[in-house]
Amino acid sequence: MQTFDEYQATLPMPIGPKLDNPHFTGDVWLVPLVTGNDVQTQMVTFAPGCINDYHIHHGSEQTIICTGGRG
Numbered sequence: 834m835q836t837f838d839e840y841q842a843t844l845p846m847p848i849g850p851k852l853d854n855p856h857f858t859g860d861v862w863l864v865p866l867v868t869g870n871d872v873q874t875q876m877v878t879f880a881p882g883c884i885n886d887y888h889i890h891h892g893s894e895q896t897i898i899c900t901g902g903r904g
Contacts, residue, residue: 846864846876847864848862848864848876848878849862849863849864849865849876849878850862850863850864852877856885856886856888857879857883857884857885857886858883858884858886859879859880859881859882859883859884860879860880860883861877861878861879861880861883862877862878863875863876863877863878864876873893879902881902
């Protein structure tokens with residue numbers, strides 16, 4: 834099994850700081866890619882076994898593009 838540092842070294846960009854958010858069980862990292870008045874693009878990395886509970890992003894729309902993993 835890869836260490837965290839080994840895994841991060843395989844990615845095209847850093848995964849960002851760890852996110853402290855009540856909507857997730859397990860570790861989650863967030864890095865903003867584009868920030869503007871009309872759009873925000875963020876990359877979120879979930880640790881294996883992390884669970885995302887149902888929640889709503891009020892006042893905005895969300896598109897999720899999964900690039901790896903399963904479940």
